[in-house]
Amino acid sequence: xxxxxxxxxxxxxxxxxxxxxxxxxxxxxxxxxxxxxxxxxxxxxxxxxxxxxxxxxxxxxxxxxxxxxxxxxxxxxxxxxxxxxxxxxxxxxxxxxxxxxxxxxxxxxxxxxxxxxxxxxxxxxxxxxxxxxxxxxxxxxxxxxxxxxxxxxxxxxxxxxxxxxxxxxxxxxxxxxxxxxxxxxxxxxxxxxxxxxxxxxxxxxxxxxxxxxxxxxxxxxxxxxxxxxxxxxxxxxxxxxxxxxxxxxxxxxxxxxxxxxxxxxxxxxxxxxxxxxxxxxxxxxxxxxxxxxxxxxxxxxxxxxxxxxxxxxxxxxxxxxxxxxxxxxxxxxxxxxxxxxxxx
Ligand SMILES: [Zn+2]
Ligand SMILES: [Zn+2]
Numbered sequence: 339x340x341x342x343x344x345x346x347x348x349x350x351x352x353x354x355x356x357x358x359x360x361x362x363x364x365x366x367x368x369x370x371x372x373x374x375x376x377x378x379x380x381x382x383x384x385x386x387x388x389x390x391x392x393x394x395x396x397x398x399x400x401x402x403x404x405x406x407x408x409x410x411x412x413x414x415x416x417x418x419x420x421x422x423x424x425x426x427x428x429x430x431x432x433x434x435x436x437x438x439x440x441x442x443x444x445x446x447x448x449x450x451x452x453x454x455x456x457x458x459x460x461x462x463x464x465x466x467x468x469x470x471x472x473x474x475x476x477x478x479x480x481x482x483x484x485x486x487x488x489x490x491x492x493x494x495x496x497x498x499x500x501x502x503x504x505x506x507x508x509x510x511x512x513x514x515x516x517x518x519x520x521x522x523x524x525x526x527x528x529x530x531x532x533x534x535x536x537x538x539x540x541x542x543x544x545x546x547x548x549x550x551x552x553x554x555x556x557x558x559x560x561x562x563x564x565x566x567x568x569x570x571x572x573x574x575x576x577x578x579x580x581x582x583x584x585x586x587x588x589x590x591x592x593x594x595x596x597x598x599x600x601x602x603x604x605x606x607x608x609x610x611x612x613x614x615x616x617x618x619x620x621x622x623x624x625x626x627x628x629x630x631x632x633x634x635x636x637x638x639x640x641x642x643x644x645x646x647x648x649x650x651x652x653x654x655x656x657x658x659x660x661x662x663x664x665x666x667x668x669x670x671x672x673x674x675x676x677x678x679x680x681x682x
Pocket of ligand 2: 461465596634636
């Protein structure tokens with residue numbers, strides 16, 4: 339890394355820290371971080387249960403139910419990310435793990451958060467490298483194609499279709515010494531258990547739900563499954579479909595705002611961009627404006643998501659003045675390469 343880049347990184351870290359410090363000194367409510375986190379979790383859960391109940395009694399239309407749940411669970415994803423960085427109840431394990439379960443249970447088709455915790459810290463250490471498992475897992479670095487878009491929201495389908503290629507890549511990285519034996523053991527554990535206990539069964543039910551709907555009216559043998567719909571449907575409307583929409587948005591934005599494959603090790607300037615093209619607006623809503631704020635997080639990690647949102651304008655300016663790209667849509671055509679080439 340050259341001196342200029344190192345200076346840019348130092349400047350961003352110092353100035354963004356300064357923005358947080360000044361905001362915190364003017365807003366003393368920010369000191370109650372644990373309670374705020376818990377309050378957000380309980381409020382989101384109450385809203386989700388309320389919307390679900392309103393749908394079950396026929397008060398809330400299905401489309402509004404799905405959209406509302408997708409929006410609320412996008413806040414839970416941010417909360418999970420904060421928990422992964424130990425920002426709430428670090429010294430009270432019971433409450434910490436209760437919150438982890440609380441953010442997982444309403445986003446049950448996502449990766450188990452206790453397993454994700456390891457790969458997310460690994461992502462911060464090795465962002466943009468070919469062995470950044472978390473980002474490769476959500477298609478970052480793949481060629482833009484219909485297939486990439488199709489598997490984006492569905493981790494199970496994505497795993498099944500992409501595993502032969504990812505396996506080859508992982509073995510290459512292991513032979514290069516970039517992945518350790520314990521990393522390899524955890525990769526196997528992630529494949530076997532990462533979507534358990536909820537993800538695999540619910541995703542399989544989703545496929546069944548789609549098939550039953552597609553062939554509805556065909557008659558025997560599918561007609562006998564109509565009864566199943568009565569209890570599958572609420573699970574789909576209240577849990578699976580909103581989370582597929584949310585995960586599509588999050589995985590699209592995340593896998594395109596992080597660069598992959600030709601990033602200089604440790605060069606945070608090349609790892610991320612501020613990604614808010616106008617056409618991505620609906621996606622940003624369903625991932626709580628991840629494209630606008632996640633780049634800031636790569637420089638100053640230990641701040642909760644709501645402070646990142648509240649100070650994002652000032653922090654973005656600092657990033658953009660110091661070499662972070664804005665809306666580099668071109669990288670989408672080059673498999674998320676920073677240098678816009680298709681070579682590793
Ligand atoms: Zn993080
Ligand atoms: Zn990241």
